[in-house]
Amino acid sequence: MKVLYLNGPNLNLLGTREPEIYGKTTLGDIEKSVRDKAGQMDVEIEFRQSNAESEIVGWIHSSKNTCSVIVINAGALTHTSLAIRDAIAACGLPAIEIHLSNTHRREPFRHFSYLSGVAAGIIAGFGKQSYLLALDAAVSVHANRK
Numbered sequence: 001m002k003v004l005y006l007n008g009p010n011l012n013l014l015g016t017r018e019p020e021i022y023g024k025t026t027l028g029d030i031e032k033s034v035r036d037k038a039g040q041m042d043v044e045i046e047f048r049q050s051n052a053e054s055e056i057v058g059w060i061h062s063s064k065n066t067c068s069v070i071v072i073n074a075g076a077l078t079h080t081s082l083a084i085r086d087a088i089a090a091c092g093l094p095a096i097e098i099h100l101s102n103t104h105r106r107e108p109f110r111h112f113s114y115l116s117g118v119a120a121g122i123i124a125g126f127g128k129q130s131y132l133l134a135l136d137a138a139v140s141v142h143a144n145r146k
Contacts, residue, residue: 001042003138004067005034005131006056007049008075014100022100025128034131041139053077053084060087069120069138070095071131078103078113085114094141098134099124 007027010017015026031047038045046067050056056074063070070093074084078097088095095118102125103110116122120141123130 001068001139001142002044002046002066003038003135004059004063004070005031005045005047005134006059006070006072006074007047008053008056008073008077009051010075011073012049012051021106023127030128030131033128034135037132037135041135043135043139053081057083057087060084060091063093064091067093068142069093071098071134071138072096072115072119073098073100073130074115078115079109081114085118088115089118094120094138094145096120096134096137096141097122097124098130100127100130101125 011027014022014030015024027049034047035045048059056077060070070088072095074081077084095115097113097115097119121137123133123137126133
């Protein structure tokens with residue numbers, strides 16, 4: 001089983017970007033934690049980040065025949081991108097939407113997600129733990145699809 005983790009704009013700045021909201025953990029630290037846990041579960045991980053919407057859409061398209069589940073933190077694109085929403089719907093893979101912060105406790109524009117309607121589930125508000133919870137969810141979603 002292979003899980004594709006996609007990270008959107010500004011997530012490369014984790015650790016220094018608004019640490020009072022997102023914490024001081026870097027995306028590299030999160031990736032290491034996910035890989036360590038995945039290794040114990042015999043799950044392969046592909047971990048990517050881009051500030052470009054089109055690149056994320058391309059990765060979703062190419063994952064159709066190589067991955068089992070997509071875990072996506074699209075950052076601000078969560079609230080604006082029909083292209084990412086449509087790519088997830090078109091690829092046919094289950095997707096798990098994740099967020100470091102609880103978007104419903106933040107600014108009103110963050111309460112809406114274009115991705116939620118095509119996601120198998122949503123994990124939000126647990127900081128870096130959201131990524132690890134998503135790995136458990138991905139394994140469960142994949143097992144239930146067989």
